[in-house]
Amino acid sequence: xxxxxxxxxxxxxxxxxxxxxxxxxxxxxxxxxxxxxxxxxxxxxxxxxxxxxxxxxxxxxxxxxxxxxxxxxxxxxxxxxxxxxxxxxxxxxxxxxxxxxxxxxxxxxxxxxxxxxxxxxxxxxxxxxxxxxxxxxxxxxxxxxxxxxxxxxxxxxxxxxxxxxxxxxxxxxxxxxxxxxxxxxxxxxxxxxxxxxxxxxxxxxxxxxxxxxxxxxxxxxxxxxxxxxxxxxxxxxxxxxxxxxxxxxxxxxxxxxxxxxxxxxxxxxxxxxxxxxxxxxxxxxxxxxxxxxxxxxxxxxxxx
Amino acid sequence: xxxxxxxxxxxxxxxxxxxxxxxxxxxxxxxxxxxxxxxxxxxxxxxxxxxxxxxxxxxxxxxxxxxxxxxxxxxxxxxxxxxxxxxxxxxxxxxxxxxxxxxxxxxxxxxxxxxxxxxxxxxxxxxxxxxxxxxxxxxxxxxxxxxxxxxxxxxxxxxxxxxxxxxxxxxxxxxxxxxxxxxxxxxxxxxxxxxxxxxxxxxxxxxxxxxxxxxxxxxxxxxxxxxxxxxxxxxxxxxxxxxxxxxxxxxxxxxxxxxxxxxxxxxxxxxxxxxxxxxxxxxxxxxxxxxxxxxxx
Numbered sequence: 288x289x290x291x292x293x294x295x296x297x298x299x300x301x302x303x304x305x306x307x308x309x310x311x312x313x314x315x316x317x318x319x320x321x322x323x324x325x326x327x328x329x330x331x332x333x334x335x336x337x338x339x340x341x342x343x344x345x346x347x348x349x350x351x352x353x354x355x356x357x358x359x360x361x362x363x364x365x366x367x368x369x370x371x372x373x374x375x376x377x378x379x380x381x382x383x384x385x386x387x388x389x390x391x392x393x394x395x396x397x398x399x400x401x402x403x404x405x406x407x408x409x410x411x412x413x414x415x416x417x418x419x420x421x422x423x424x425x426x427x428x429x430x431x432x433x434x435x436x437x438x439x440x441x442x443x444x445x446x447x448x449x450x451x452x453x454x455x456x457x458x459x460x461x462x463x464x465x466x467x468x469x470x471x472x473x474x475x476x477x478x479x480x481x482x483x484x485x486x487x488x489x490x491x492x493x494x495x496x497x498x499x500x501x502x503x504x505x506x507x508x509x510x511x512x513x514x515x516x517x518x519x520x521x522x523x524x525x526x527x528x529x530x531x532x533x534x535x536x537x538x539x540x541x542x543x544x545x546x547x548x549x550x551x552x553x554x555x556x557x558x559x560x561x562x563x564x565x566x567x568x569x570x571x572x573x574x575x576x577x578x579x580x581x582x583x584x585x586x587x588x589x590x591x
Numbered sequence: 592x593x594x595x596x597x598x599x600x601x602x603x604x605x606x607x608x609x610x611x612x613x614x615x616x617x618x619x620x621x622x623x624x625x626x627x628x629x630x631x632x633x634x635x636x637x638x639x640x641x642x643x644x645x646x647x648x649x650x651x652x653x654x655x656x657x658x659x660x661x662x663x664x665x666x667x668x669x670x671x672x673x674x675x676x677x678x679x680x681x682x683x684x685x686x687x688x689x690x691x692x693x694x695x696x697x698x699x700x701x702x703x704x705x706x707x708x709x710x711x712x713x714x715x716x717x718x719x720x721x722x723x724x725x726x727x728x729x730x731x732x733x734x735x736x737x738x739x740x741x742x743x744x745x746x747x748x749x750x751x752x753x754x755x756x757x758x759x760x761x762x763x764x765x766x767x768x769x770x771x772x773x774x775x776x777x778x779x780x781x782x783x784x785x786x787x788x789x790x791x792x793x794x795x796x797x798x799x800x801x802x803x804x805x806x807x808x809x810x811x812x813x814x815x816x817x818x819x820x821x822x823x824x825x826x827x828x829x830x831x832x833x834x835x836x837x838x839x840x841x842x843x844x845x846x847x848x849x850x851x852x853x854x855x856x857x858x859x860x861x862x863x864x865x866x867x868x869x870x871x872x873x874x875x876x877x878x879x880x881x882x883x884x885x886x887x888x
Contacts, residue, residue: 320711
């Protein structure tokens with residue numbers, strides 16, 4: 288483990304602030320200043336052309352208030368809001384919590400567990416689209432899942448994508464499958480940076496198993512846990528591929544989330560402004576998350 | 592251990608029982624995780640090895656009845672329906688991936704060098720901009736991108752996807768490089784400056800070399816982000832220009848699609864990243880742990 292990783296994984300309490308920065312800030316000489324500007328320019332251009340302008344453009348596209356009246360009036364909108372809440376709420380929290388627990392499992396000093404980790408991170412490496420399509424066919428009638436159900440228990444599996452809640456559940460499960468390994472590795476790294484002596488002390492005091500987790504491990508990791516949850520929430524709201532390719536929004540658009548519903552409005556029914564408005568309607572919930580996240584990240588990692 | 596020895600017989604037996612239970616529990620958990628992780632992968636092979644194309648004929652089969660490599664052959668020779676342009680699309684994926692990688696490393700390292708090594712004032716604006724990009728869900732920007740790429744004259748052009756990928760990858764690059772850069776000593780730069788080296792020389796001869804590990808992480812990250820992307824390529828490109836990742840999703844309405852070939856294509860497509868990641872395990876684990884990676888697009 289490099290020290291770089293440790294700094295990050297540990298989060299604020301242990302992060303190294305400006306370890307090697309010389310205290311004085313020289314003024315840049317003229318030619319150097321021009322060079323520095325020239326070096327920053329490409330990134331600044333990318334940021335303004337592909338982040339600021341499109342974002343402003345999106346706000347402008349969705350600025351007509353009547354769009355939101357249209358949204359509320361649309362039969363698929365409110366179900367999509369509920370689905371998004373379920374997808375993000377359950378998907379993110381179950382995933383992050385299980386990832387935290389599993390990171391402890393992968394720390395056990397066994398060789399086969401190390402080997403298992405290599406298999407376990409496969410879902411993260413496999414392209415989301417390909418994985419989602421595989422899940423889609425696995426859950427079809429005559430697919431692998433129902434085949435296993437009838438072979439093992441002799442029951443006819445349900446028609447998964449004919450029922451809203453089964454469809455939403457399948458989307459969430461695939462989302463967890465795809466992204467849990469990634470967060471497990473993050474927690475794994477974070478755990479590796481925890482001070483050893485605290486655990487020794489806890490063991491002497493008789494805190495083992497669940498009690499050690501609740502009173503020692505979790506408090507130490509609480510900050511990383513919060514950061515991961517916030518970041519993951521933002522990305523889950525933006526996740527389009529999972530729902531689009533697993534349930535496809537069906538049956539009858541009842542499993543759509545805001546991202547796929549917006550896509551549907553914009554590209555299938557040619558109402559792009561309505562599509563932007565649908566996705567943008569998550570903004571009031573997202574902004575506090577972004578602000579909280581930026582504060583946390585700035586005080587922890589990025590203040591170098 | 593000495594504590595355990597001092598315990599009375601009963602407690603010792605209980606201690607041993609708990610050890611056995613823990614061991615059994617971890618083995619069971621291991622098996623569950625193995626099944627959980629590999630089932631969809633197994634399913635890919637199950638469908639890909641099925642000889643017939645057409646409707647889903649594997650009727651609850653748990654393994655391919657007559658395994659055949661027909662699906663793979665049809666992909667490689669581009670005979671399967673929907674996959675007539677497979678190698679062209681594969682090339683597109685590669686082109687987008689490599690260019691995203693190169694541009695991300697270049698743009699990210701230049702900006703990071705200017706701010707952290709040349710100590711350009713107001714440098715924190717840069718990391719704030721990167722963080723802000725990081726925090727915007729990608730599906731948010733896809734609609735304006737679709738319009739804007741038109742007005743930039745980039746519709747149905749691979750460069751539009753590259754631009755989108757670079758936007759998200761450079762944000763990550765800057766956060767990583769800023770972080771790593773703060774751990775690399777300044778003495779070498781300063782010595783070189785005193786010796787009369789220009790800013791460009793310091794960047795090229797010293798900075799890039801010192802930052803090699805972090806640059807490798809950024810490069811792999813950018814390549815994977817672009818290779819595994821679905822959304823941007825799906826929206827911004829037309830069929831022939833598409834990447835392989837996208838062709839998979841086009842045909843849900845077609846129940847008669849050649850699914851064995853589609854799954855064979857999926858397997859071929861996911862192999863390069865797996866090979867790359869296992870070859871470069873250590874770098875990748877480092878990238879994973881640096882503060883969380885924007886793994887989505």
